[in-house]
Amino acid sequence: MTVAVIDQATTLRTLAASQRRAQVFAITSGKGGVGKSNIAVNLAIKFAESGKKVALLDADLGLANADVLCNVDLQWNLSHLISRKRTLQEVMIKTPGGFYLVGGASGLAKMADLTDFDRQHILDALTELEEEFDVLIIDTGAGINPNVLCFTRAADHVLIVTTPEPTAITDAYAVAKVMIRDGQDRVMSLLVNQVTSPAEGRAVYERIAKVARQFLGVGLYDAGCVYADEAVPLAVRRRNPFVLSAPRSMASAGVAQLASRLQQDSPVRTHPAGFFHRLSRWLKI
Numbered sequence: 001m002t003v004a005v006i007d008q009a010t011t012l013r014t015l016a017a018s019q020r021r022a023q024v025f026a027i028t029s030g031k032g033g034v035g036k037s038n039i040a041v042n043l044a045i046k047f048a049e050s051g052k053k054v055a056l057l058d059a060d061l062g063l064a065n066a067d068v069l070c071n072v073d074l075q076w077n078l079s080h081l082i083s084r085k086r087t088l089q090e091v092m093i094k095t096p097g098g099f100y101l102v103g104g105a106s107g108l109a110k111m112a113d114l115t116d117f118d119r120q121h122i123l124d125a126l127t128e129l130e131e132e133f134d135v136l137i138i139d140t141g142a143g144i145n146p147n148v149l150c151f152t153r154a155a156d157h158v159l160i161v162t163t164p165e166p167t168a169i170t171d172a173y174a175v176a177k178v179m180i181r182d183g184q185d186r187v188m189s190l191l192v193n194q195v196t197s198p199a200e201g202r203a204v205y206e207r208i209a210k211v212a213r214q215f216l217g218v219g220l221y222d223a224g225c226v227y228a229d230e231a232v233p234l235a236v237r238r239r240n241p242f243v244l245s246a247p248r249s250m251a252s253a254g255v256a257q258l259a260s261r262l263q264q265d266s267p268v269r270t271h272p273a274g275f276f277h278r279l280s281r282w283l284k285i
Contacts (some may be wrong), residue, residue, distance in 0.1 A: 058102065
């Protein structure tokens, strides 16, 4: 084999390796209590059921609770990774739903105040997630604080979760407005949770999307809706994701449709740089 052929083969392998990275979804909301974390956990399960290798990062740095919804006890979390007491592989745990969970911790609410060395340490470790997984779901906190925005800015696709409640609708639009005006290239879609009918979900979507088109000049993709279902609070109390405890429920059907839509219908822009590389630039490391 000539030197030129060897160099070309090496280049192709390097290029292929650089393109093997997780598709990153950030799931956020304007206010708490809209079911964002529940959607994130159950969506991760549906992605895993489709054969993808999935990781969920609980980045709700103040109120991390994905482990409670999954009925797993975390011996270690991101705080142990930052303090260098544990590696990423030790912090990460496989859940009964088939995906891997990286648990958050309330101490991470001051992530922006960490030293550059600390932030570089955690971001270097988390970059491994992109190389190892097909799908990476980031469960952000609610609202528009800097910790939330740094994750949504770096994702390929941001899913905004709202409910038909007027305050939730207002706050969802506020989140969309902030993200749209920051000039980042990413897809944004809206999921309406806890609806009583598809018509109600569509009406909420159209209301927010119309205002976004009129005043912000952009469109939001329709991610569909999930029914208000008694199976959901029952599953939460039992600490068992509803797509597992009630797979035939209307809420489970909604999440299954969401997973299908995110994978097939809604476009996802894949950034040339990795998620955590882009996140580190946003944190100015």
